[in-house]
Amino acid sequence: MERIRTCPECGSKRIVMDPKHAELYCADCGVVLAEALIDLGPEWRAYDQDQAAQRVRTGPPVSYRLHNKGLSTPIPKGLPQTFRLRGRIGLEGSDKTLILALGELDRMASALKLPADVREETAILYREAMQQNLIKGRSVEELVSAMLYITCRQYGIPRTLKEIAMVSKMPLKKIRRAYLFLIKEMGIKLAPASPARFIPRFCSMLGLSSTVRERAIQIIRKSGSMGMAKGWSPTGTAGAAIYLASRLSGESVDESTIAKVAGTTPITIRARYEEMQKRLLLLSY
DNA sequence: ATGGTTTTTACTGCGTC
DNA sequence: GACGCGGTAAAAACCAT
Numbered sequence: 001m002e003r004i005r006t007c008p009e010c011g012s013k014r015i016v017m018d019p020k021h022a023e024l025y026c027a028d029c030g031v032v033l034a035e036a037l038i039d040l041g042p043e044w045r046a047y048d049q050d051q052a053a054q055r056v057r058t059g060p061p062v063s064y065r066l067h068n069k070g071l072s073t074p075i076p077k078g079l080p081q082t083f084r085l086r087g088r089i090g091l092e093g094s095d096k097t098l099i100l101a102l103g104e105l106d107r108m109a110s111a112l113k114l115p116a117d118v119r120e121e122t123a124i125l126y127r128e129a130m131q132q133n134l135i136k137g138r139s140v141e142e143l144v145s146a147m148l149y150i151t152c153r154q155y156g157i158p159r160t161l162k163e164i165a166m167v168s169k170m171p172l173k174k175i176r177r178a179y180l181f182l183i184k185e186m187g188i189k190l191a192p193a194s195p196a197r198f199i200p201r202f203c204s205m206l207g208l209s210s211t212v213r214e215r216a217i218q219i220i221r222k223s224g225s226m227g228m229a230k231g232w233s234p235t236g237t238a239g240a241a242i243y244l245a246s247r248l249s250g251e252s253v254d255e256s257t258i259a260k261v262a263g264t265t266p267i268t269i270r271a272r273y274e275e276m277q278k279r280l281l282l283l284s285y
Numbered sequence: 286a287t288g289g290t291t292t293t294t295a296c297t298g299c300g301t302c
Numbered sequence: 303g304a305c306g307c308g309g310t311a312a313a314a315a316c317c318a319t
Binding site: 233256 | 308309
């Protein structure tokens, strides 16, 4: 088969190989393009979600995604040993929810085509949350969704909470609440998401040329260095930059089309666009 | 909780095709 | 009329305090 040169999601040429997991992913949008390159089974190239969900190939040999790390589960001291044994490994209550959590994590990560690195990091995060007793009494699905979002942000992978919510069983608002809860309780500090990272994917979805894409990224850089992005939503800013770039390049796309792709509204695009255009125009005199 | 800011929702008019 | 664009006002959401 031929080598993949361009990311089908965002048009990026920065395709990176992760040797540890034998998978090929896009450095710009963080989408897995191919995995398990070593064994070219008949179904290795399952792109769509159904197949991806079915493909329960276990990951690396020793992984945090395994519910017991492949080792024994520590038994809490002081508790009566009334654990029911199932198979060779005893299943404690929290172990069951852990399996649930990791299953849900895998399902969502597959649907979003996220790299194995991100899944593992999220699983580690989940374990840390368990140790801090942040899980019990809360919705596992909400927490996992929020954690996946946190990890994406940490990895600089451009995914919005909305996009996570699309493949989650839980509604956006609850996931947001879980997200705020987690970063607070775990003291997680996240750098603001960079609008520039959304540009390639959005441009590709809109079928825009690389000229527009590069121009939009330049606009973001300029406006960012002028202190504009403060408090603006990253996707709205990205959308506005694309709108501006598309007009400058004679490939005009209308506001509402961009708004749809950016997951925002025409009004927001317009507001950001006006401000950018005004201030960037001043610069050229 | 509160207040300031941003975003969304909903509705309007205007010009053009 | 349909569509794209611009404006407004009020509600909702967000963020730091």
